[in-house]
Amino acid sequence: MAGDQPLVLVVASQGTDRVAAANPAAAGEGVQPGMVLADARALLPGLAALPAAPAADFEALVALSDWCGRYSPWSAVDGEDGVRLDISGCAHLFGGEQALLDDLLARLRGFGLTGRAAVADSLGAAWALARHGSGPAIVAAPGDSRHALAGLPVQALRLPPETAEDLQRLGLRTIGDLYALPRPALTARFGARLALRLDQALGRQEEPVSPLPPTMRFWARLTFAEPIGHRDDIARAAQRLCEDLCHSLTRAGRGARRLELALYLVDGTVKRITAGLSRPVREPAHLLRLLADRLPALEAGFGADLMTAAAPLTEPLSACQADLVAVGGGAGPANERLPSPADPELGHLVDRLGNRLGLGNVARLAANQSHLPERAVRVLAPLASPDGPCWPLPVARPLYLLPAPEPVEAVAEVPDGPPVLFRWRGLAHRVRRADGPERIAPEWWRAGETTAAALAAGSRDYYRLEDSRGRRFWLYRQGLYGGAGDAPAAAPPRWYLHGFFA
Numbered sequence: 001m002a003g004d005q006p007l008v009l010v011v012a013s014q015g016t017d018r019v020a021a022a023n024p025a026a027a028g029e030g031v032q033p034g035m036v037l038a039d040a041r042a043l044l045p046g047l048a049a050l051p052a053a054p055a056a057d058f059e060a061l062v063a064l065s066d067w068c069g070r071y072s073p074w075s076a077v078d079g080e081d082g083v084r085l086d087i088s089g090c091a092h093l094f095g096g097e098q099a100l101l102d103d104l105l106a107r108l109r110g111f112g113l114t115g116r117a118a119v120a121d122s123l124g125a126a127w128a129l130a131r132h133g134s135g136p137a138i139v140a141a142p143g144d145s146r147h148a149l150a151g152l153p154v155q156a157l158r159l160p161p162e163t164a165e166d167l168q169r170l171g172l173r174t175i176g177d178l179y180a181l182p183r184p185a186l187t188a189r190f191g192a193r194l195a196l197r198l199d200q201a202l203g204r205q206e207e208p209v210s211p212l213p214p215t216m217r218f219w220a221r222l223t224f225a226e227p228i229g230h231r232d233d234i235a236r237a238a239q240r241l242c243e244d245l246c247h248s249l250t251r252a253g254r255g256a257r258r259l260e261l262a263l264y265l266v267d268g269t270v271k272r273i274t275a276g277l278s279r280p281v282r283e284p285a286h287l288l289r290l291l292a293d294r295l296p297a298l299e300a301g302f303g304a305d306l307m308t309a310a311a312p313l314t315e316p317l318s319a320c321q322a323d324l325v326a327v328g329g330g331a332g333p334a335n336e337r338l339p340s341p342a343d344p345e346l347g348h349l350v351d352r353l354g355n356r357l358g359l360g361n362v363a364r365l366a367a368n369q370s371h372l373p374e375r376a377v378r379v380l381a382p383l384a385s386p387d388g389p390c391w392p393l394p395v396a397r398p399l400y401l402l403p404a405p406e407p408v409e410a411v412a413e414v415p416d417g418p419p420v421l422f423r424w425r426g427l428a429h430r431v432r433r434a435d436g437p438e439r440i441a442p443e444w445w446r447a448g449e450t451t452a453a454a455l456a457a458g459s460r461d462y463y464r465l466e467d468s469r470g471r472r473f474w475l476y477r478q479g480l481y482g483g484a485g486d487a488p489a490a491a492p493p494r495w496y497l498h499g500f501f502a
Contacts, residue, residue, distance in 0.1 A: 006026035006029060011051075011054070019032065020054075061077055063268075072086055087100060098137070100119075107268075120145050124202075128149055128158075132152045145202060145203060151175075154173065156201075175198070183195055219311070223306050226303075229301070229302070229304065234263065234304075235295055253317065259311060260312060261308070265303065265304050275290040275294070281317075286351070363379045372442075396438070407497075410422040429469075434466075436462055436464055438463075439459060439460070442459065459479065462474060472501035
C-alpha cells in the first residue's frame with residue numbers, strides 16, 4: 001500500500017466501527033480518531049481501513065520502552081502511545097539534551113516510525129510539550145517550564161475530557177489562563193485533580209518514573225563507532241563492561257547478586273542474558289565466567305551499536321583479608337577439612353552450578369538428629385551453615401536412597417533371619433551374602449502411641465544384601481514376629497527396599 005494513500009485503523013465501539021488512528025494522508029483531509037468510519041468515508045471516499053490490534057500495539061510499545069534503555073535505565077511505558085524517560089545524568093553521554101532527542105528521533109525514523117519528543121524539568125511538562133508543543137523535538141530550558149506551558153491548551157494537563165470542556169466554556173483555554181486564578185477556587189469548582197496536574201507540570205509536585213525494568217543504580221555502557229557482530233568482539237566488550245561495573249561496585253562498597261548484560265541491535269531489538277550469584281561478588285573474572293556460557297545467545301544479527309551491563313540486585317560487601325594458607329594447599333588435616341560456606345571458591349562453584357542447573361537445584365546436605373534414614377539428612381541452602389550440634393551418622397549407609405521405601409516380596413530361612421530370595425518390581429533376586437540386622441526403632445517422641453505394641457510394630461531390621469549378580473541392596477523388615485512382650489502381633493511383618501550400595 002502506498003505511503004501517501006489515506007489509511008485508518010478502526011475498532012468496534014458502541015456497535016459501530018470508529019477510527020482509532022489515521023495516517024498523515026488521512027489526517028490531512030480531516031479524518032480524526034474517534035470518528036465513525038462511515039462519516040470518515042463520506043468525507044474521504046477513497047479511505048482504506050484496517051482493523052486495529054491494541055494488544056499488539058502495546059507489546060510493540062513495551063519493546064520500544066525496553067529499547068529506550070540505551071539512553072537511560074529509567075524508562076517506562078506512558079499510557080497507550082508514549083514512553084517516558086528520566087535522563088538525569090545521562091544527556092551528557094550523547095552531547096546534550098538536544099543531541100539526545102535528535103539521535104532518538106533519527107533512529108525511530110530509521111525504523112519507519114514517526115514520533116515527537118520533549119525534555120523539561122518535570123514529567124508533566126515534557127508530556128504536554130511532546131503532544132501539544134510546536135515541533136517534533138522540544139527542549140525547555142531549566143526553570144522555564146512555566147513560560148513554555150503558558151500557551152498550550154488545557155488538555156495538555158492530562159485532564160479528563162469533561163474537565164477540559166468545562167474550562168473552555170468558562171474561557172480558560174490555555175494553561176497560562178490558570179496561573180492567575182486562586183487555587184482554592186479552582187479546587188472547589190473542578191476538584192483536586194486539576195490542581196494536582198498543574199503542580200506536576202510546574203514541578204511543584206513530584207512524579208517519579210517507575211522504570212521497566214526496575215531501577216538499576218549500578219550499570220555501565222559501551223558504544224561502538226561501527227556496529228559489531230562477531231562473538232569475539234562481544235566477549236571483549238563484555239569483559240570491559242564487567243570491569244567498569246566492578247569499579248563502580250567497589251567505590252560503593254557493594255557486590256552484585258544479579259547481573260544483566262544487554263545488547264542493543266541496529267534493528268531496534270534488545271538481546272539480554274542474566275546470571276544470578278549466591279553471594280555478593282565484584283570480581284570481573286568471576287562475573288565473566290558466569291556469562292561465558294550464555295554469550296553465544298547474544299546473536300547480533302545485522303550488528304549492535306551499544307552494550308550495557310547492570311547489577312539490578314546488590315548487597316553490601318566490605319573488603320576482607322584472604323587466608324595465607326589456601327584451602328587445598330599443604331598437607332595434613334588442614335588439607336582434609338570440608339570447605340566452609342565463607343570460602344570464596346565454594347561461592348564461585350555454587351554460582352557456576354546454579355546458573356547451569358538453576359539456583360533452586362543446588363543444595364547443601366547437613367546431618368539431622370534422627371536415626372531414621374529418611375530423616376537423617378536435611379537440605380539447606382548451598383551456602384548456609386548447619387546450626388545445632390553435629391549428629392553422627394552410621395557408617396554403613398547406601399549411597400542412594402529411594403524417595404520412599406518400596407515393598408518387596410521376601411523369603412527367609414527363619415522368621416527373624418535375612419532373606420534368601422526377594423522380588424522387586426517383578427524381578428527375582430537370589431541373595432548370595434547378607435549382613436545384619438541393624439535395628440532402628442521408631443522415634444517415640446513423634447509417635448501418636450507409645451505403647452510397647454506400637455513401638456514393636458514400627459521397628460525396622462535393616463539388612464545389607466548382595467545378590468548373585470553382585471548388586472547390593474538395603475532392605476528392612478517392618479515389625480516383629482510374635483508381638484512384643486505379652487501383646488499379640490497386630491499384623492505380619494512386611495519387607496521393603498530402601499536403597500542401593502555402590
